[in-house]
Amino acid sequence: MAIRNVRELGDEVLRKKSREVKEITPRIRELIDDMFETMYEKDGVGLAAPQVGILKRIVVIDTGEEPLLMINPRILETRDSQTGGEGCLSVPGKVGTVTRPNYVRAEAYDENLERFEVEGTELLARAICHELDHLEGVMYVDKVEGELYDVTADQDDEEDEEDI
């Protein structure tokens, strides 16, 4: 396992569309392990493969419940909305206000390419939407309401302003 370099806003790889994963190779397994390790190391709630320069439809999320791996994810249903602070490991030190669904139901494939569904509300719903956007080359800064602002030391600990 290794910590991968997280690409930052302005890197064109973040603006490209990721490709479907068709088989789980040893390289993909290593990528998944590295993505989890990188996300935990950087204190993020989620990480998408393009953020480490790999244009594959793989996302890892951990909102503090349990690690969630989503391969070839797709949103099936959204409901309600939430408006709150959002950050991203690819936009370090910044936060912006983004409105997202407050409930998401999605399908994805696990490390054995078996399909499963996941439901999330609040932070998990936000994280799923944010990470799936990365697979389309969309960044939260495209959706931000008002200005991006700097994260201060105090705000860094707030629950509602996680780097996802």
Ligand code: ZN
């Ligand atoms: Zn992000």
